[in-house]
Amino acid sequence: MAKKDRINIDNTGVDKLESFLQHNIKKIVILITALLVVFIAAYTLYTVNKVSTNKKIDTIGMAEILMNNAASVDSFVALSNTVPSLKDYIYLRGAGMYYIFDNNTAAINELKKVGGKYLELSSGMLFDLGQAVTPANYLQGSMRELWHYRTVLASDNNSVETNINNFKLLYPESPLLKMVENWNIK
Numbered sequence: 001m002a003k004k005d006r007i008n009i010d011n012t013g014v015d016k017l018e019s020f021l022q023h024n025i026k027k028i029v030i031l032i033t034a035l036l037v038v039f040i041a042a043y044t045l046y047t048v049n050k051v052s053t054n055k056k057i058d059t060i061g062m063a064e065i066l067m068n069n070a071a072s073v074d075s076f077v078a079l080s081n082t083v084p085s086l087k088d089y090i091y092l093r094g095a096g097m098y099y100i101f102d103n104n105t106a107a108i109n110e111l112k113k114v115g116g117k118y119l120e121l122s123s124g125m126l127f128d129l130g131q132a133v134t135p136a137n138y139l140q141g142s143m144r145e146l147w148h149y150r151t152v153l154a155s156d157n158n159s160v161e162t163n164i165n166n167f168k169l170l171y172p173e174s175p176l177l178k179m180v181e182n183w184n185i186k
């Protein structure tokens with residue numbers, strides 16, 4: 001019978017790990033502690049920022065609820081700088097309230113400040129208040145039927161028939177078409 005060689009199992013990997021941990025335990029604990037402190041600090045800053053933003057939004061909401069005269073609308077519009085992501089909404093909402101309180105000049109001034117996703121709505125309100133707005137700029141927007149209607153309303157004698165026919169082709173069942181036909185705009 002052949003004699004088997006004795007296998008010497010060397011736990012060098014485990015020994016190296018144990019040696020590394022013994023020599024570097026302080027560094028490992030400091031690193032883990034530092035990571036934990038950084039995580040807690042970042043989470044705290046994030047939470048404080050969210051609480052601050054929510055407080056500002058609550059203030060804006062409360063001011064919006066309390067708008068019952070032109071002075072309160074002024075206070076509401078003044079809050080537009082507190083939360084930059086809501087400034088266009090604040091201008092638009094303030095303009096609507098100025099209009100309700102018969103201050104068209106202030107409404108127009110606020111509507112001219114509106115941009116972003118409320119620009120088309122603001123332009124429509126400006127058009128309705130008699131300001132120079134070109135309806136053709138918005139014929140592909142989300143309110144295209146209304147802009148086609150406004151194109152008919154803004155037509156001169158040379159283009160009114162063409163614009164009415166275009167409107168009839170695009171929106172044959174529109175209540176706005178019935179209004180145009182009832183008014184006999186020609």
